[in-house]
Amino acid sequence: MLKKIIFMIGAVLLVWGALAFIKWRQINAAMAMGAQFAPPPPAVATFTVKNASWQPVLASVGTVEAVHGVMVSTDLPGIVKEIAFKSGTAVKQGDTLVMLDTRQEEAQLNAIRARLELARTNFNRIEDLLKKRVASRSDYDSTVAEYKQAEALVKEVEAQIDRKTIRAPFEGILGIRLVNQGQYLKSGDTVVSLQSLDPIYVNFNTPQQNLSELVEGRAVRVSADGLPGEFFEGKISAIDPEVDPATRNLRVQATLANPQEKLRSGMFVRAEVLLPERDAVLAIPASAVDYAPYGNSVYVVREMQNPEGETYTGVDQKFVKLGATRGDLVEVLSGLQAGDQIVSGGTFKLRNEQAVIVNNEIQVGADPSPTPKDS
Numbered sequence: 001m002l003k004k005i006i007f008m009i010g011a012v013l014l015v016w017g018a019l020a021f022i023k024w025r026q027i028n029a030a031m032a033m034g035a036q037f038a039p040p041p042p043a044v045a046t047f048t049v050k051n052a053s054w055q056p057v058l059a060s061v062g063t064v065e066a067v068h069g070v071m072v073s074t075d076l077p078g079i080v081k082e083i084a085f086k087s088g089t090a091v092k093q094g095d096t097l098v099m100l101d102t103r104q105e106e107a108q109l110n111a112i113r114a115r116l117e118l119a120r121t122n123f124n125r126i127e128d129l130l131k132k133r134v135a136s137r138s139d140y141d142s143t144v145a146e147y148k149q150a151e152a153l154v155k156e157v158e159a160q161i162d163r164k165t166i167r168a169p170f171e172g173i174l175g176i177r178l179v180n181q182g183q184y185l186k187s188g189d190t191v192v193s194l195q196s197l198d199p200i201y202v203n204f205n206t207p208q209q210n211l212s213e214l215v216e217g218r219a220v221r222v223s224a225d226g227l228p229g230e231f232f233e234g235k236i237s238a239i240d241p242e243v244d245p246a247t248r249n250l251r252v253q254a255t256l257a258n259p260q261e262k263l264r265s266g267m268f269v270r271a272e273v274l275l276p277e278r279d280a281v282l283a284i285p286a287s288a289v290d291y292a293p294y295g296n297s298v299y300v301v302r303e304m305q306n307p308e309g310e311t312y313t314g315v316d317q318k319f320v321k322l323g324a325t326r327g328d329l330v331e332v333l334s335g336l337q338a339g340d341q342i343v344s345g346g347t348f349k350l351r352n353e354q355a356v357i358v359n360n361e362i363q364v365g366a367d368p369s370p371t372p373k374d375s
Contacts, residue, residue, distance in 0.1 A: 041355040044315075046301055047285055047344035049336050054281040056324055056331075058213060058273040062204030062222070066265040067255075068170045068196035072097060074185045075163045085192070087176045091168040098179065098191050100164035109157040116150040172196035173261065197261040202234065204271045205249040214239055219274040220254040224267055232256050232263060236273070282336055283329040290347040295319045298336065299343040299350050301358065315343060317352040 078100030085097050168174075175193030179185060202222055206214070214236065222232040234256030243250050254271065256263065263269070290297045299315035306312060320335030336342070343350065350356070 041313075041357045042346065042349055043357045043359040044299075044301070044343045044350070045345050045360050046341050046358055047288060049282055049284060049332070049338055049340045049342060051280045051338050052283055053277055054283060054326065054331070055277040056275045057221075057326070058206055058210050058275065060204040060206050060271050060273075062202045062254075062269050062271040064224075064263050064265055064267040064269055065201040065203055066172075066195040066197060067199055067201055068172060068194075069265055070169065070194055072166060072169070072191045072194050074098075074100070074166060074187055074189050074191065076100070076160065077185060077187050078102075078164050080179055080181050080183045080185060083177065083179065083181055085174055085177070087192070088174060090171075090173055091194070092171050093168055095168045096165055097168060097174075098166040100166075100185070102161045102164050105157055105161045105164070109154065109161065112150065112153045112157055116147075116154050118150075120147060120150075166191055168194060170194070170196055195265050197264065198258040199234075199255050200258040200263050200265075201237075202254045202256060202263075202269060202271055203251065204254075205244075205247070205251055206273070208243050208248045208250055210273075211250060213273065213275055214250070214252060220256070221272045221274060222254070222256060222263075222269050224263065224269040226267075227262055230262070232258070282332040282338065283326070284332055284336070284342060285328055285344045286325065286330045287328075288342050288344045288347065289320070289322065289330060290317075296322055299347055300336075301341045301343060301356065304353060304355075312355045313358065314353050314355050315350055317350075 080098060081101045082099040083097075084099065085091065085095070091097070172194045173196075175195070177192055178190050179192075185191075202220070216236050216239065218236045220234045220236060222234065223230065234254045236252060237255040238253040240251035240253075252273075284298065288298050290299070297317050297319045300318055301313065301315055303311055304314035304316075318335050321333040323331030323333045325331070343356070
């Protein structure tokens with residue numbers, strides 16, 4: 001009985017050993033096949049570096065400011081008698097906006113005019129008497145003084161009445177009315193905003209190292225959110241002589257024509273100073289650049305040889321020095337030359353001397369002035 005048990009155990013161990021040996025052989029074979037397996041080369045799109053004419057720009061953000069812009073306010077206190085404008089309308093210089101109640105001043109004016117008439121009559125009478133040497137010189141001087149004083153008082157009250165008629169100080173567009181008829185206004189209370197929008201200013205800041213590029217009369221191009229695809233042309237009209245000591249930025253002002261008054265005071269805009277055009281600029285898609293803290297690089301596609309001497313299409317990583325950007329493109333100052341074929345997208349999955357397959361059916365953006373639909 002014991003022999004049978006030992007025989008059965010030995011048979012089981014033998015079967016297990018055979019199965020383990022077979023499994024071990026299968027695993028070794030799979031590992032050997034995996035070691036020999038090479039992933040297929042990734043497909044990449046390429047871009048050929050070319051010399052191009054490129055007008056460089058100094059880009060900045062700015063704020064629109066009216067050439068003339070004020071909050072029209074009252075000069076003297078009073079009650080609003082009449083409102084002679086509508087919100088948002090255009091007015092010319094001198095147009096009446098608001099009239100305050102002047103009944104008290106007009107009553108005073110009537111009284112002073114009566115006094116003036118009496119002073120004029122006395123003046124004429126004393127002048128005749130003086131010619132006849134009936135009146136003294138002192139009486140004549142006193143009468144003349146009263147007459148001139150009455151004239152001055154009339155002009156003073158007339159000026160007060162005139163100051164209670166609020167007029168547009170210049171031509172422009174009115175804002176929203178801030179007063180109502182019958183409302184009592186104190187001296188200095190705001191009535192309405194008035195802005196002159198054509199021409200218009202754009203103020204922006206630029207670093208001090210750009211000072212040599214800033215010249216009065218140099219062209220400026222402006223675009224704004226809310227006005228897609230529209231550009232406004234103008235020229236630099238003023239450069240602040242003082243550099244901000246906190247930011248080391250220089251304040252620049254450009255004047256732009258705004259005949260349709262699409263640019264409004266206070267708007268946020270993008271301003272570009274157009275510098276003289278340069279030839280032979282190497283510009284590549286920004287997507288071709290592998291940005292890294294230790295340096296920016298691109299992958300140049302060229303023919304290579306592996307250790308066995310076989311030729312294949314691979315990539316060579318080259319470090320580049322970048323310049324200005326323009327739309328989808330970035331300027332290359334050094335590291336590339338015209339004619340180089342570079343990988344224009346998907347650089348994150350590449351490594352130096354890796355084999356690739358060129359597939360240019362789909363190209364990445366390379367537009368110097370892109371207009372995305374969802375921008």
